[in-house]
Amino acid sequence: MAATTLREFLSTDALLLAAVLLVGVAGSGVARWSLGQLGFTTLGELVYIAGYGGMVVVVWYGWIRPLDITGPE
Numbered sequence: 001m002a003a004t005t006l007r008e009f010l011s012t013d014a015l016l017l018a019a020v021l022l023v024g025v026a027g028s029g030v031a032r033w034s035l036g037q038l039g040f041t042t043l044g045e046l047v048y049i050a051g052y053g054g055m056v057v058v059v060w061y062g063w064i065r066p067l068d069i070t071g072p073e
Contacts, residue, residue: 017063024055 028051035044 017059020055020058020062024052024058028052028055 028048031051032044032048035041035047
């Protein structure tokens with residue numbers, strides 16, 4: 001197995017995945033907290049569910065689904 005440098009690891013694809021995860025988890029959590037502080041608790045919960053669920057779908061569709069996970073023939 002070849003050694004991977006930091007520059008190769010932080011390719012555009014890896015940075016995009018990190019950004020999607022950050023926005024999906026932290027972004028929707030901050031939005032939910034902010035809406036809760038303003039008194040819109042139910043809307044905040046819906047925003048959190050949509051943000052986190054959307055992040056899961058995007059990660060599955062963009063990174064997990066294309067993986068070829070087959071065993072030996």
